[in-house]
Amino acid sequence: MKTRNMLLVAAMTAATAYCGESAAPGFAKLGAMANSTVAAPKSEEKACAAAKSDLDADAAKIVQRMKAIVLPEIAFAPPQTMVDAVDFFRTASKKYDSAEIPEDKRGFNFFLNGVVSEDGETVECPTLLVFNAKKISFYDALKAICDSVGYTFEAYTFEGCNPIIVVKPKEDEVKPPRP
Numbered sequence: 001m002k003t004r005n006m007l008l009v010a011a012m013t014a015a016t017a018y019c020g021e022s023a024a025p026g027f028a029k030l031g032a033m034a035n036s037t038v039a040a041p042k043s044e045e046k047a048c049a050a051a052k053s054d055l056d057a058d059a060a061k062i063v064q065r066m067k068a069i070v071l072p073e074i075a076f077a078p079p080q081t082m083v084d085a086v087d088f089f090r091t092a093s094k095k096y097d098s099a100e101i102p103e104d105k106r107g108f109n110f111f112l113n114g115v116v117s118e119d120g121e122t123v124e125c126p127t128l129l130v131f132n133a134k135k136i137s138f139y140d141a142l143k144a145i146c147d148s149v150g151y152t153f154e155a156y157t158f159e160g161c162n163p164i165i166v167v168k169p170k171e172d173e174v175k176p177p178r179p
Contacts, residue, residue: 062108062155062163069096069138074131076145081125085145086110086167093138105162113168114151126150142167 071092076085094107115125126149133141146152146167153167 058157059155062157062165063139065097065163066108066139066142066155067137068098069093071096071133071136071138071141073134074136074141075133076128076131078127078130080128082112082128082145082149082151082167083115083125085128086112089138089142089165096138107162108155109162109164111164111166113166 069092074088074092076088090107090110097106112125115123128145129148131145131148133144136144142153142165150170151167152170153165156164156166158164
């Protein structure tokens with residue numbers, strides 16, 4: 001629960017950074033989850049469950065959108081890191097998103113978690129393994145890159161803001177050896 005709450009706070013922080021105060025209406029859903037506890041009264045548990053259901057539905061829509069984006073080509077190799085991958089995916093999401101979406105609403109904002117320690121020090125970011133693909137969905141490419149370095153991602157949406165993809169280390173997993 002603590003890690004989930006920290007991730008929700010990170011998503012809220014990223015939304016504010018990318019969208020300013022226009023993201024505030026979307027915080028109501030996350031606030032219900034971040035402030036919930038195991039011993040919450042039944043009414044709060046129901047509110048939290050409803051907020052989680054809304055978040056899950058929103059995330060499913062984002063995943064569907066990610067799967068619809070086809071990247072013509074993608075290539076990574078050492079010494080590139082997850083920072084490079086996130087930069088690529090941020091740019092590619094805007095470039096290859098559906099033409100039906102207004103230009104200012106295309107793409108995803110990214111928040112890379114786990115490259116700065118709790119005391120503000122930069123920590124080592126994983127080096128990417130060799131990865132080449134053509135005509136791959138945005139979702140499959142991001143998942144493959146994340147899996148290769150022991151990372152995962154979650155999608156969030158806020159009113160008035162492009163979706164936010166939070167990329168973070170997987171918990172309780174051993175990261176693959178680096179080349």
